Amino acid sequence: MKKAEMTGYMPVRLYTGAGCVMQQAEELRKLGTKPLLVTGRHSAKVSGALDDVLRAVDGPYALFDAIGQNPLLTDCMRAAELAIQTQCDYVIGIGGGSPLDAAKCIAVLTANPGMTQDVLYSLQWPKDPLPIAVVGTTAGTGSEVTKVAVITVPGGRKKSFHHEAIFPRVALGDPRYTCSMSSTSTASTAIDALAHATESFFSRKANELSQNYALRAVTLLMPELKKILQQEELTFDDREILYNASIYGGLAINSTGTCLPHAMGYLLTEQHGLPHGYACAMFLPEFLKINEQEQPELTRKYFTETGCSYGDWLDIVTGLLQEIHVEIPEEEIIREHSRWIGNGSIQKGWGEITPEACDEILRRISQE
Ligand SMILES: [Fe+2]
Structure with missing residues (x-):
């Protein structure tokens, strides 16, 4: 049991x-x-x-x-x-x-x-x-x-x-x-909170409490991220919801840490200067795809309990990343290969994600 x-x-x-x-x-x-x-x-x-x-x-x-x-x-x-x-x-x-x-x-x-x-x-x-x-x-x-x-x-x-x-x-x-943040910072930080909550939810270290924090964060975030994508003017209430969601995300990762999107996102910030939230979010669709295969029930729970469909989630996340392009040269992929070997954050996620699989993910991100 x-x-x-x-x-x-x-x-x-x-x-x-x-x-x-x-x-x-x-x-x-x-x-x-x-x-x-x-x-x-x-x-x-x-x-x-x-x-x-x-x-x-x-x-x-x-x-x-x-x-x-x-x-x-x-x-x-x-x-x-x-x-x-x-x-x-x-x-x-x-x-x-x-x-x-x-x-x-x-x-x-x-x-x-x-x-x-x-x-x-x-x-x-x-x-x-x-x-x-x-x-x-x-x-x-x-x-x-x-x-x-x-x-x-x-x-x-x-x-x-x-x-x-x-x-x-x-x-x-x-x-x-948070009201004085630029629209870019608002989007990048909000999607960072989504990454925290999502990575924590699908971490092998997650527990009942951390998953509920994560689900609450995602539930609060998705309608706000949609407004950000549609360039709606955010009210104080929206700002308060986003702030609270970021705290729920923090509470979730406090138990679990982050997984693949953060581990790999650091590279895009270090080498390509991408703001942290966008850098991590670039890997979120791949991360969800892995979890859909490895943990279908958990994935279903993630969407049903947050009231967001997979399709809408994907539209919102990819929509927010629309303007973000990064070209990762093959030499860089080879040079950075060793950092995925035995990477604790990547191994905290479900599935056997080999360093070669990380290279492939980088190639796909680079083509988008
Ligand atoms: Fe983060």
């Missing part, structure tokens, strides 16, 4: 809704006396999130506002130096997935001055990271509720680390901040 199983661990004090940063200012101030604020160059300012956080902190702080679209380990090291010099005792990441993941990494590096990349990724940290708070300004990453940070290491590879000590203590999600 199949064992019913629900497992999960998510110790983040999560608050969402309009005005939550000011309403929960005390939650931030409780974390320490002086935060390092970690942001990208634009979204924290344009969205109004940085101003709100400054008002909520209402005291001394230091600011590192140079986190790029794919956070570099070298930038995290520079930010940690600033935090040490200015004696910050907690970190607040403000922005999309990049500043939030960077904040997690910086919290580790600041607590452990001079830490090398090897020690960081070994997870053998002499001291616990500084307390972390995050304020999301996009609706996709789900990093608010995960113990994962994805950082680009020297050489250009995106590499993640997972550790319970990097769960944010506090996450504040005001969907109003």
